[in-house]
Amino acid sequence: MLLINLLGYMFIIIGVSRIAVGLLVENYSKVYRVFLVLVGIFSFLFAFIVLLYPTFGYFVLVILLSLSLLINGLVRVLFAAFERQ
Secondary structure (H helix, E strand, O other), X not given: OHHHHHHHHHHHHHHHHHHHHHHHOOOOOHXXXXXXXXXXXXXXXXXXXXXXXXXXXXXXXXXXXXXXXXXXXXXXXXXXXXXXX
């Protein structure tokens, strides 16, 4: 249960930081900033799902964690692609 709570709070922090970077950093392209905000909202919502329904426990955690890590990895790839141009 502790692991679920820690990862849930971690994804809240990740979501808030992605939203903040998307809204505040003007050096990035508009498409990348919108994508950052969407990924931040996605991470934030999934964190709340994990924290609100701990009875689903590890199954939900594995699914949501893998989706969130996949999307966060995609953000890093897009960042590299946009910075290269």
